Amino acid sequence: MRTLKDKVVLITGGAGFIGSHLAEGVLGAGARKVVVVDNLFVGKLDNLDAIQDRIVFYKEDAADLHTMEMIVRKEEVQVIYNMATMALIYSFFNPHTAYMVNVKIADVLMHLLRNKEYETLIHASSSEVYGTALYAPMDENHPLNPTTPYAAGKAAADLLVKSFCNIYNFDVVIIRPFNNYGPRQNMDGPLAGIIPATVRRIQNGEAPFVEGDGLQTRDYIYVSDTIKGLLAAYERDHLRGEIINLGSGVEIQVVDIVKHICDYMGYTGEIEYKPERTADVKRLCASAKKAQELLGLACEIPFEKGIVKTLDWYMQ
Numbered sequence: 641m642r643t644l645k646d647k648v649v650l651i652t653g654g655a656g657f658i659g660s661h662l663a664e665g666v667l668g669a670g671a672r673k674v675v676v677v678d679n680l681f682v683g684k685l686d687n688l689d690a691i692q693d694r695i696v697f698y699k700e701d702a703a704d705l706h707t708m709e710m711i712v713r714k715e716e717v718q719v720i721y722n723m724a725t726m727a728l729i730y731s732f733f734n735p736h737t738a739y740m741v742n743v744k745i746a747d748v749l750m751h752l753l754r755n756k757e758y759e760t761l762i763h764a765s766s767s768e769v770y771g772t773a774l775y776a777p778m779d780e781n782h783p784l785n786p787t788t789p790y791a792a793g794k795a796a797a798d799l800l801v802k803s804f805c806n807i808y809n810f811d812v813v814i815i816r817p818f819n820n821y822g823p824r825q826n827m828d829g830p831l832a833g834i835i836p837a838t839v840r841r842i843q844n845g846e847a848p849f850v851e852g853d854g855l856q857t858r859d860y861i862y863v864s865d866t867i868k869g870l871l872a873a874y875e876r877d878h879l880r881g882e883i884i885n886l887g888s889g890v891e892i893q894v895v896d897i898v899k900h901i902c903d904y905m906g907y908t909g910e911i912e913y914k915p916e917r918t919a920d921v922k923r924l925c926a927s928a929k930k931a932q933e934l935l936g937l938a939c940e941i942p943f944e945k946g947i948v949k950t951l952d953w954y955m956q
Contacts (some may be wrong), residue, residue: 642875645670650717650758652702652745653724654695655683657825658764658817658863662721665867667694669875675715677702682727682831687824703744705751712757719760719874722749727831728768728790732918735789742793743800750804753812760811761801762873767818767859767887767924769795776891777927780816780883787919798883805881812880813873818887818926821946822863823953834894835947838901839954847909848902852916854895859887859926862941862949872935879934887926888939897947904951 649666653659654676660683666674674695676688679702688695696715700707702724711717724745731738749761770778771785786792798814805812827836838848869886873879898911931937941949 641877643670644719644871644874646672647718648673648675648716649719649721650675650677650712650715651721651723652677653683653722654678655680655685655687655697656723657687657822658820658866659683659721659723660687660824661822661863661867662723662870663688663695664691665871666721667691669871673715675711675717677708677711678724682826703741703748705748708748709752709757712752717758719762720749720758721762721764721870722746723764725764725766725794726790727826728766728788729831731788731790733830739789739793739796742790742797746797746800750801753810754804754808760874761813762870763797763801763812763814764870765798765814765816765883766791766794767816767885767926768921769798769816770924772921773923773925776923776925777889778885778925779927780885780930787921802881802883809880814883815870815873816883816885817866817869818859818861818885818924820863820866821860822950825950827954834897835901835950836954838898839905839951842901842905842907847912848898848907849912849914850895850898851914852920854893854898854913856894856920857891857923857925858894858897859889859891859924860897860943860946861886861888861939862946865937865939865941869931869935869937872937876935882934884930884934885926885928886931886937887928888943889926889928890943891923891925892943900947901951904948
């Protein structure tokens with residue numbers, strides 16, 4: 641098995657929710673240096689407080705080729721984890737940018753890899769590339785049917801990365817996380833996910849809401865399980881060119897997620913039902929078989945435990 645010990649690792653989007661947890665995980669794996677590149681569009685320096693004296697931080701745009709080339713050369717980067725993106729909900733405010741940011745960053749990273757500026761890429765995709773499940777659980781051969789510009793950008797980036805990998809035999813693994821949750825997920829503004837947004841509304845004395853009938857399902861994976869999968873994607877041998885889902889294999893209705901939060905917070909009022917969100921995915925449920933076989937990943941945190949850990953963190 642390979643190891644991240646003594647490696648120089650760069651994380652795009654490393655001040656974000658998943659990225660900041662990954663930075664801690666990479667340091668815990670013994671990396672010699674962790675470089676974080678984040679334009680702080682959604683990411684926060686506060687997310688890196690616990691490790692700020694152990695990382696090198698650049699407030700830069702990972703979609704800028706010359707900037708990334710400079711950083712990779714200066715810091716002598718060997719491994720890149722590409723976690724940078726814009727939230728799915730951004731598709732409804734700025735669809736073109738929500739699409740293009742994913743493609744541009746992937747293009748930059750392929751350019752640098754082709755020029756041998758670094759060695760290995762672990763590329764984070766999204767379950768949104770699949771769209772609504774045609775069958776469940778959804779394995780890595782499920783057809784791609786992105787329904788939003790964000791998802792289309794993720795799918796296009798995956799195809800770009802995979803095509804370069806096919807031609808040049810690059811050392812690349814594509815990881816497709818399903819719905820992540822846990823401490824540090826953004827709860828500010830219109831781009832917040834359903835869990836932190838619901839917490840915020842109840843704290844502010846507002847009624848929580850669901851869009852549509854709330855019966856749409858999601859596959860939630862606790863962030864620490866995702867980090868284990870991302871670390872294993874580098875450390876396990878013979879994964880070059882693989883695409884691997886990271887999910888729990890359990891689907892949960894959106895309305896039940898909101899009810900979990902209401903129960904925890906002692907909210908007994910009404911849940912509002914708003915019109916269905918345009919292009920919303922109806923069903924997501926991952927097949928975890930490939931992750932188990934290739935990464936040795938078995939999700940350790942069931943939703944019932946993970947949601948309490950998450951809400952405890954928000955309350956504190």
